[in-house]
Amino acid sequence: MTTELTPAALRQRIRSGEHTTNTSGLCNGFVQCNMVILPKDWATDFLKFCQANPKPCPLLGMSEAGSWEIPELAANLDVRSDLPSYKIFEDGQVVNEVTDIADYWRDDLVTFMLGCSFSFEEALIADGLEVRNIAEDVNVPMYRTNIPCRTAGRFSGTTVVSMRPFQAADAIRSVQICTRFPSVHGAPIHLGDPELIGIEDINKPDFGDAVSIHEGELPVFWACGVTPQVALEHAKPPFCITHSPGCMLVTDIRNSKLAIM
Amino acid sequence: MTTELTPAALRQRIRSGEHTTNTSGLCNGFVQCNMVILPKDWATDFLKFCQANPKPCPLLGMSEAGSWEIPELAANLDVRSDLPSYKIFEDGQVVNEVTDIADYWRDDLVTFMLGCSFSFEEALIADGLEVRNIAEDVNVPMYRTNIPCRTAGRFSGTTVVSMRPFQAADAIRSVQICTRFPSVHGAPIHLGDPELIGIEDINKPDFGDAVSIHEGELPVFWACGVTPQVALEHAKPPFCITHSPGCMLVTDIRNSKLAIM
Missing domain, CATH: 3.40.1640.10 (PSTPO5379-like)
Structure with a gap:
């Protein structure tokens, strides 16, 4: 292959x-x-x-x-x-x-x-950013949050996010790049303190694998496609x-x- | 008037x-x-x-x-x-x-x-964001940083930044809004930990006035028009x-x- x-x-x-x-x-x-x-x-x-x-x-x-x-x-x-x-x-x-x-x-x-x-990760890498889960060859870390989804009929739940750590300037650049791609999760929905969105331990993702967060990096969080799976579970x-x-x-x-x- | x-x-x-x-x-x-x-x-x-x-x-x-x-x-x-x-x-x-x-x-x-x-602050406010220096009716806080300017002829120096605090989601939105306005400083150049760009005390700006930073807010930093004045001083x-x-x-x-x- x-x-x-x-x-x-x-x-x-x-x-x-x-x-x-x-x-x-x-x-x-x-x-x-x-x-x-x-x-x-x-x-x-x-x-x-x-x-x-x-x-x-x-x-x-x-x-x-x-x-x-x-x-x-x-x-x-x-x-x-x-x-x-x-x-x-x-x-x-x-x-x-x-x-x-x-x-x-x-x-x-x-x-x-x-x-x-995958689509926006490709765009980030093409711009020279290091996507940590790819650099470390693991699944992206994903977390349940306290950010509610809008309920629709029988579907409801909270948002699951994926996380990629970046230095601040790259975090800002990632917002710009991902804003161009609203149909593949778009811009991040949170960055910085994980507790503010209900994540207790950034080193213990609910799905996927933990990745290294280096000195001076901010965790940057995107809405994640696991969200609908959680809504389906409910x-x-x-x-x-x-x-x-x-x-x-x-x-x-x-x-x-x-x-x- | x-x-x-x-x-x-x-x-x-x-x-x-x-x-x-x-x-x-x-x-x-x-x-x-x-x-x-x-x-x-x-x-x-x-x-x-x-x-x-x-x-x-x-x-x-x-x-x-x-x-x-x-x-x-x-x-x-x-x-x-x-x-x-x-x-x-x-x-x-x-x-x-x-x-x-x-x-x-x-x-x-x-x-x-x-x-x-002023131009991008108007765009932020038009989007519903609270610009703290305007809400508190003071001059925006500005800080000397360790971010070097590119030298050109006899002009050199480090970048001066202005700071506005936002919740993470609004910080992300501010990146999107200001990216549309590259000719008025454009997107922020840093957010989060002030020390990473050489700012020792966020409550003691080098120019302008300090503003409140509320629980859960990130300081967001823009390149500032005081930078050329500092280059002129040098x-x-x-x-x-x-x-x-x-x-x-x-x-x-x-x-x-x-x-x-």
């Missing part, structure tokens, strides 16, 4: 079962997406939740009910097989983790694709499918196309 | 001697400028210094040698009389403070007009004129016209 694969070629390898692990670092330059699949009778509430909480839940595309295609994101897409790994939820609990969801498919399922931090829809962590949809859209300027 | 005066009408009152105090809060919506006047044989070095240090020294306009007009900034301008108060420097020392510089005028003088924080040109603090040129340019987007 090289990073020179096109998104279409990578999706084909995934579909054929040749690639079953995470997609980070693959197809550099192309947008990757978090995925949520819900029955139609839950889909409107989820759509409203995304609409009400665009920073943690930036919706890039959604399917018609029963369709496995989202043509605006990827040609010849089959969401049932084109992600490396899927989690199957029943009543809010994980009941299985699979590499193909054909056996679970139903005609009432609606697929949502949400922007992911709402407990009878049936739901998500991607497995790090095993994203790789789209045909270039990250640069998401820049609003 | 009301805030409804046009810039041209205010300049006329200043020229006639009816208004001799500071211009803050007057002609809301219009750009005000810091001013530096230097002999022609020092002007090229100063122009290079501005070019090399655009955040503290954002050059909005300059005159031809000997001319008191800068048509792109203000109609019928006479820089010799249209600012409320001037400081006269000889060899880097203040030798007089006057309300008109006709007696000091020379055919070799070049006038520089630099952007000022360079000690034989002759120089500046505006007196707060006694700015009020231009015909709307602040909104400085927004790059």
Whole structure:
């Protein structure tokens, strides 16, 4: 596997079962997406939740009910097989983790694709900033906060954030860079003292891995795509499918196309 | 004096001697400028210094040698009389403070007009942010830092910053707002720990007045128009004129016209 694969070629390898692990670092330059699949009778509430909480839940595309295609994101897409790994939820609990969801498919399922931090991390690195979780080759640290989401129908909860430490001047630069990308979480939502947003111990993330914070660095916090998963845990829809962590949809859209300027 | 005066009408009152105090809060919506006047044989070095240090020294306009007009900034301008108060420097020392510089005028003088924080403060307030120095009706606190300016000819020095405290989310918003206004100091250059930029006591500004910093607020620092004055102190040109603090040129340019987007 090289990073020179096109998104279409990578999706084909995934579909054929040749690639079953995470997609980070693959197809550099192309947008990757978090995925949520819900029955139609839950889909409107989820759509409203995304609409009400665009920073943690930036919706890039959604399917018609029963369709496995989202043509605006990827040609010849089959969401049932084109992600490396899927989690199957029943009543809010994980009941299985699979590499193909054909056996679970139903005609009432609606697929949502949400922007992911890989896109803005690429923009930060392209500007010369060191993204610590990438430098240390670990998952980004993520934390539950006390920042409420806007409730929409049966979906509610608090915001989960990801954290990357920067010197102040780079933190300011990260605000400028990420402001250009509102559809992949946009600008940070907090920086500095973690306790102000309800994080007790910055060295003990609720998800992902801790990273080093060097002398003089500020922790900078972005709204995170795990937020909708927490909202799903609370709402407990009878049936739901998500991607497995790090095993994203790789789209045909270039990250640069998401820049609003 | 009301805030409804046009810039041209205010300049006329200043020229006639009816208004001799500071211009803050007057002609809301219009750009005000810091001013530096230097002999022609020092002007090229100063122009290079501005070019090399655009955040503290954002050059909005300059005159031809000997001319008191800068048509792109203000109609019928006479820089010799249209600012409320001037400081006269000889060899880097203040030798007089006057309300008109006709007696000091020379055919070799070049006038520089630099952007000022009034413009971005207006944009912050328009967005609903509280600018503490305005809320507390004092001069903004300013500090010498250890951030070097780029040297240009005979001009060198370190950056002076102004400080406004904000909650983290507002600090992030201030970065976004001020990024739109690169010609009036642009985005902050530091936030958080003052010691990291050489400020020992945030409650003892080197210029201006201290302001309250509330629980949970971060000090946010902008490059400041006092920086060129400090560079002038060091360079000690034989002759120089500046505006007196707060006694700015009020231009015909709307602040909104400085927004790059």
